[in-house]
Amino acid sequence: MARPPGPLLLLVFLLCLLLYLAAAGRPCVPAGLSQDTILGRLGANITLTCQDEVPANATVLWQVEEQGPAGAWGRQLAEGNTLLLRQLRYEDSGHYSCSVGSHLLRSLRLLVAEPPETPQVSCYRRSHDKDVLCEWPQQKKPSPGTRAMLWVKRRFVAENATEQRCRYFSKARKFVCRVKVPPGTDDTKHLVVSTCVSNSAGGSAGRDKIITLSSVLKPDPPVNVTVEALEKAPQRLQVNWSYPSSWDPRFYWLHFQVRYRPEPAPTFVEVDQVTTTWLDIRDAWRGMRHVVQVRAKDEFGHGTWSEWSQEAVGTPWTGRRKTWGPEAGGSVPMEDGTYGVTLPPLLFGEDDTNGAGGSVMESSIHPVASPYAFLVTGGSLLLATLLPCRYRQMWWTSGQEMTKAEGEGQHMLVPLGLPPPTLSDTPLLSQTAPSAPGMLHMTHEDYSSSGQ
Template sequence: MSCCPQPLIFLLLAAAAAPRRPCGPLGLSRDTVLGRPGANITLRCWDEAPGNVTVSWRAEERGRSQRLPAGNALPLHRLRHEDAGTYSCFVGSQRLRSLRLLVQEPPETPRVSCYRRSHDHDVLCEWPLWAKPSPGTRAMLWVKQRFTAENATEQRCRFFSKAQKFVCRVKVPRGADDTKPFLVSTCVSNGAGGAAGEDKIITLNGVLRPDPPLNVTVTALEKAPQRLRVNWSYPSSWDHRFYWLRFQVRYRPEPAQTFSEVDQVTTTWLDIHDAWRGLRHVVQVRAQEEFGHGAWSEWSREAVGAPWTDPKDLASEMGFFSSQFPMEDGTYGLTLPPELFAEDGADGTGGPIMEASARSTASPYPFLVAGGSLLLGIALCIGIVLRYRQLWQMGGWQGAKPEGEGQHVLVPLGPPRPPLSDTPLLSLPRSPAPGGLHVTSLDYFFSGQ
């Protein structure tokens, strides 16, 4: 039969046989009386008092003295925490007995959580309380390596009234193994009883939980209406010269309640590419150890920012509103322009409102296109006129020049002319009609001479 090594068996048996540390009520002295809030108790000076003796009582707490009803037995009803103190009985001026009254409830069972803010910090174990503990309540924490018979180190825990929780600090020796398991035990006790927390097994890597990132800012990127730049910095408790963090960013547009998240961010900035135009966005960042050890930090404080908006678009949107009229609550708000509340025109068609709407929605681009088209048409017409003018001049020149000079002859539309040999080069001058110009003289003007 196979068997485990003897040293390992010894360690397992020692850990299993080690008795659980007792966690009971604090020891009370003989002259201490315990009462719970709301209960009724009776304090006695003597077990059997003489019949002819008058016993008086006096309550002393915080330097104050208060006379109480006389008698050997002092009944106290519906105890409160304020009733705790020292009660003394007297016969005349002689003090016979002093009793210490404690008004306490058994402590709450601790539910401990441990964390370490960075690799070079101690481990903090804490647990919250529903109610303030009774005076004299004591909380203790013990830490020892698992599967060893070594004595546990004992730590006294402090109560922080503002945070309403107990906090214990576990010293981590330099060079400690971050993967070695430790066993953590807790006990809270007072005069009314004791409560032990559940034992926890932790490792130094497993309890890493950084503080939230700091200085989270959201800025707009110029000419990018759907982008936001988020910047933040490492928490002051984390030394990023030796150890790094990875981050998670979440954001949402107002007033939406659902966040979008971006994981595995290793830088201290992020560009959001799907922001909503013109809306404010709420952004938060949290951190974790770069290799995923431990837990995520709490979310940082909310930072708010809106994407870049074109000033022209903003001016055109604000141009439809006026802030000259106060609201019902006394503040000045945005109101519609007075033109929209004017009565219809004389013809009943509502002309002024329609004209104002047309002016406000007219775009300059159709006018630019129409103007460009008109200029292009005019330039085309001028080109055609100049081209045909040259052709007309060339046609007149060919009618007066002889053949063989490299000119292209225009095809006549009328009946053919007689041969050049039968046509004189120059027409005989004739007396022009009064007030006119002879037609045959036009060849001279088109000849270019």
């Protein structure tokens, strides 16, 4: 096969070079400086010279032109053929002049600037119907007059690139460019992004970046993340969140990833492929505060994950389980197989300031006897012993009513329904009360000797 002639090879080389330059955007060159402009670097020292030779008896005076409310005016600096400026600042930029009397000898412009930093661009798109944003950070504040540009064009296509001007945001300390996306643009087509930053001190071009609209998809993080405890569930937490306002869920959905950890733990537990806007955590640590975050990604897996949402905190339910009110006592089954007894706070002689309804103490499964049970049992036995004597006394008294002398007072029986004295005032064994006049009290021995 015959080799192509030399001119043809040169033509192919030039064509490839033109395609490369078209894909790379425009050349990044600094703005030209005029002959009377002197460039000074930030923080450096510089010496300005008025003339090579000055008469010995002449006094050279330096002044700088400043812009005030009433317009430009001159501020005198120093005398001499040379002027030394130390530790240059951006504010030192301006027009300097030297003169002898009213005769102007020289006027020059001092420009204090730093060469721009090389852009490290990254692009993202908040949703399928938003424009593409490209940005890069800055370590230092750019010099006044710095210009940042961005070009976008389709790859391997000989067409003019779309030019975008970029803005610097001082609070975020970064340049941001907005790339308009026409409706109906194919999300899979490759685009070439070129950047350039230039000022009077120089120019710097960023490395070309090849992107597609689907690959730069990066949603905003979810919002309104809340963590709530579930009643009577000491190991569960309910996490809820909302779609970011920049994403319309009517056309495209998001998948979510949730991570959580108790505050003592150093690492997170992650839950993937969450398709709802809520998650039920079932392995939370009892009584510990948990930190929860959520992030989002396109439902088809395009692009990258969003940033993590702001931290939300919550603690599982810590209430105590009871089967009756706080004033009563009783045993409550614990989760380890033992029983806990809930004692009313009145037994301790102090108020329940915590509102927990009693203090819970672990105990074995043996029943716990209350001191009131002994009092009630003793009172019942005493009442059962005295009731037969009481009824025998009533029967004997009623039989003697017919033989009482006229004028003797009748004694009414004390009804049994009256409430007994309090246990603190009544001994368990009481002595027999003296007999009332006109009444016969029979003991067990008297009843036996009567022969009845």
